[in-house]
Amino acid sequence: MSVFTTITYAKEGPMGVVRLARPQTVNAFSVRMRDELVEALTAVRDDSDVRALLLEGEGRGFCAGADLSEFGTAPSQAIARRVRFQRDVFGLMASLPVPTLAAVHGACLGSGVELVAACDVRLAADDASFGMPETGWGLIAAAGGTQLLPRLVGQGRALELLLTGRRFSAIEALSCGLAHRIVPRAALGGEARAWLTHIIEAPAPALATAKRAVNELADLPLAEALAGEERLARLLGVGGPLR
Amino acid sequence: MFALTPAKDGLTATLALNAPSGHRDLPSACEGLPEGVRAVVVTGFAGSPKDAPAALLAGLAVPTVAWVDGDARDHAAELALACDIRVLAPGASMALTQVRAGALPSDGGTQRLVRLVGRAHALRLLLTGDALGADEAAGLGLAQAIGTLADAGALVGRIAAGGPLATAYTREAVRAAGEVPLAEGLRLEADLAILLHTSADRAEGLAAFLERRSPHFEGR
Numbered sequence: 247m248s249v250f251t252t253i254t255y256a257k258e259g260p261m262g263v264v265r266l267a268r269p270q271t272v273n274a275f276s277v278r279m280r281d282e283l284v285e286a287l288t289a290v291r292d293d294s295d296v297r298a299l300l301l302e303g304e305g306r307g308f309c310a311g312a313d314l315s316e317f318g319t320a321p322s323q324a325i326a327r328r329v330r331f332q333r334d335v336f337g338l339m340a341s342l343p344v345p346t347l348a349a350v351h352g353a354c355l356g357s358g359v360e361l362v363a364a365c366d367v368r369l370a371a372d373d374a375s376f377g378m379p380e381t382g383w384g385l386i387a388a389a390g391g392t393q394l395l396p397r398l399v400g401q402g403r404a405l406e407l408l409l410t411g412r413r414f415s416a417i418e419a420l421s422c423g424l425a426h427r428i429v430p431r432a433a434l435g436g437e438a439r440a441w442l443t444h445i446i447e448a449p450a451p452a453l454a455t456a457k458r459a460v461n462e463l464a465d466l467p468l469a470e471a472l473a474g475e476e477r478l479a480r481l482l483g484v485g486g487p488l489r
Numbered sequence: 490m491f492a493l494t495p496a497k498d499g500l501t502a503t504l505a506l507n508a509p510s511g512h513r514d515l516p517s518a519c520e521g522l523p524e525g526v527r528a529v530v531v532t533g534f535a536g537s538p539k540d541a542p543a544a545l546l547a548g549l550a551v552p553t554v555a556w557v558d559g560d561a562r563d564h565a566a567e568l569a570l571a572c573d574i575r576v577l578a579p580g581a582s583m584a585l586t587q588v589r590a591g592a593l594p595s596d597g598g599t600q601r602l603v604r605l606v607g608r609a610h611a612l613r614l615l616l617t618g619d620a621l622g623a624d625e626a627a628g629l630g631l632a633q634a635i636g637t638l639a640d641a642g643a644l645v646g647r648i649a650a651g652g653p654l655a656t657a658y659t660r661e662a663v664r665a666a667g668e669v670p671l672a673e674g675l676r677l678e679a680d681l682a683i684l685l686h687t688s689a690d691r692a693e694g695l696a697a698f699l700e701r702r703s704p705h706f707e708g709r
Binding site: 314315317318323326327330331337380381382383384385386387388390391392393395396397399400401402403404405406408409410411412421422464465466 | 528552573574575604605606628630631632633634644647648650651652654655656658659660662663664665666667669670671674675678679680681682683685686687688690691692693694695697698699704706
């Protein structure tokens with residue numbers, strides 16, 4: 247594994263811990279960070295000892311958003327589009343079979359929100375603040391924000407947040423469904439590990455299958471989704487629905 | 490009557506659905522949307538004429554913020570549901586009571602409500618005809634804010650300050666999120682982002698960010 251400079255990756259028992267680590271820029275999401283996340287998340291996916299992923303940020307905040315100083319450096323639109331799908335951190339995150347938890351503190355903006363939205367469970371420190379500032383700079387959320395936010399917080403709220411770019415608090419994130427729990431800042435790391443440890447007390451195949459059922463079947467018509475659920479339950483070896 | 494009034498800066502406008510004077514029909518009023526207007530606040534739901542098509546509001550080329558004051562009932566509520574964002578005045582309410590009268594909301598009420606608040610709440614509201622106050626509407630995600638007309642105006646002002654193309658693409662992608670599977674939505678989002686790469690607005694936004702100044706967007 248190569249040496250990471252923008253993130254750290256460590257194993258804590260059964261947990262893979264990825265930490266955004268460009269604190270001098272409040273973990274601005276750079277091209278290099280993207281590539282390193284792809285590598286670390288691929289390692290998580292392929293390492294059967296890793297039973298859960300914790301994503302956290304080092305320093306003052308979780309992630310201040312995309313590193314705009316690098317924007318405009320892509321060689322061409324065609325290449326930018328190809329790379330978007332080849333090095334898809336957000337898709338990779340969503341496809342992990344193990345439970346993923348984001349622990350958010352301080353600023354969490356733009357790409358930071360998109361990273362968090364791609365996790366299964368989201369824990370916010372009481373000092374966390376969120377925002378989607380893209381349109382204010384003539385940009386659009388391009389890492390799943392326009393698709394995941396409406397699914398998490400509803401279409402009206404998603405449009406309001408995306409079109410105004412306003413900052414919102416951990417409490418509002420909790421009330422609209424972006425965050426699942428709020429904890430004091432000092433307790434964030436401990437609570438995140440305790441919660442994830444509790445989650446992975448369940449058998450790994452059941453957790454992975456539940457994730458597949460929710461993620462793969464959510465957009466299907468109900469009858470197809472129910473058939474899919476029954477198939478997945480059989481795969482898991484627990485039989486079909488109650489009769 | 491329907492009256493569209495641009496703000497002084499020309500970036501936003503107010504569309505009144507119950508104006509004392511103006512156009513007799515909504516299509517004529519909307520046709521008058523001036524070039525350069527980037528977001529519209531819609532008012533006058535309570536007391537709006539019953540023959541205004543909700544699809545026309547939903548089809549406006551720029552984002553719409555409904556400011557609901559008073560009691561928006563039945564068709565008036567359906568018009569508010571057709572806007573992108575809803576701000577309710579503190580004493581305002583929304584209700585769809587058609588079913589109680591043996592009829593059916595037929596201007597998108599059954600479809601837009603379920604997309605906004607989920608099936609269980611939509612059925613509860615449609616079958617009981619219960620009116621939702623501002624607090625409850627905000628709690629369900631039906632209203633995105635509670636506030637005065639000035640608050641709604643500040644919200645559209647904020648939207649109008651964003652890049653017009655970025656705003657339009659974001660709106661297009663979010664609307665698609667409610668209609669297409671995730672993978673297709675993600676592809677649309679990526680394609681729109683790459684298309685935006687070619688715009689002057691995006692270059693201006695990045696330049697402004699790096700020069701620590703406010704961007705000046707032209708919508709191209």
